[in-house]
Amino acid sequence: MPATGGRLGFVNVFVTGFFNLYTRDIEAGLRFYGDLLGFSETFRTPAEGVPEHVELGLNGFKIGLGTVEAASRVHGVAATPGSPAMVLVVWTDDVDKAFGELVAAGVPVVQEPHNTGNNNRNALLRDPDGNLVEIVAKVARAAARAGSGRWCR
Secondary structure (H helix, E strand, O other): OEOOEEEEOOOOOOOOOEEEEEOOOOOHHHHHHHHOOOOOOEEEEOOOOOOOOEEEEEEHHHHHHEEEEHHHHOOOOOOOOOOOOEEEEEEOOOOOOHHHHHHHHHOOEEEEEEOOOEEEEEEEEOOOOOOOEEEEEEEEHHHHHHOOOOOOO
């Protein structure tokens, strides 16, 4: 295929995208991503009753939730939720506070908050289908709020 400036010529036909996560229980997924992580519903089908596909947004980042049954019926795909082939990363201002609230709501923990490279503080959890969800904050933000006077870039 011919390329222009290192880009494929047909790239300009795409306008946006999002991750679609397959789920065994879409209502549990909606509670997790909507109620606990703060995503807002932007689209659902069917409009009435239990949906088989829902799109959600958080400050411009979009994800979709689709049922395993719809993946099979519509796309002929045998979806397997919870395989650790990817992780959904959500940034926060305070990992420890967010982690505490998620754990109190019964979210399964993979790894408790800990400092990592690049001045990040991370925790790893699982959504209702077992998909990995990582919450991250810059250490500098948490330190500044705590009044430690420590500055990190």
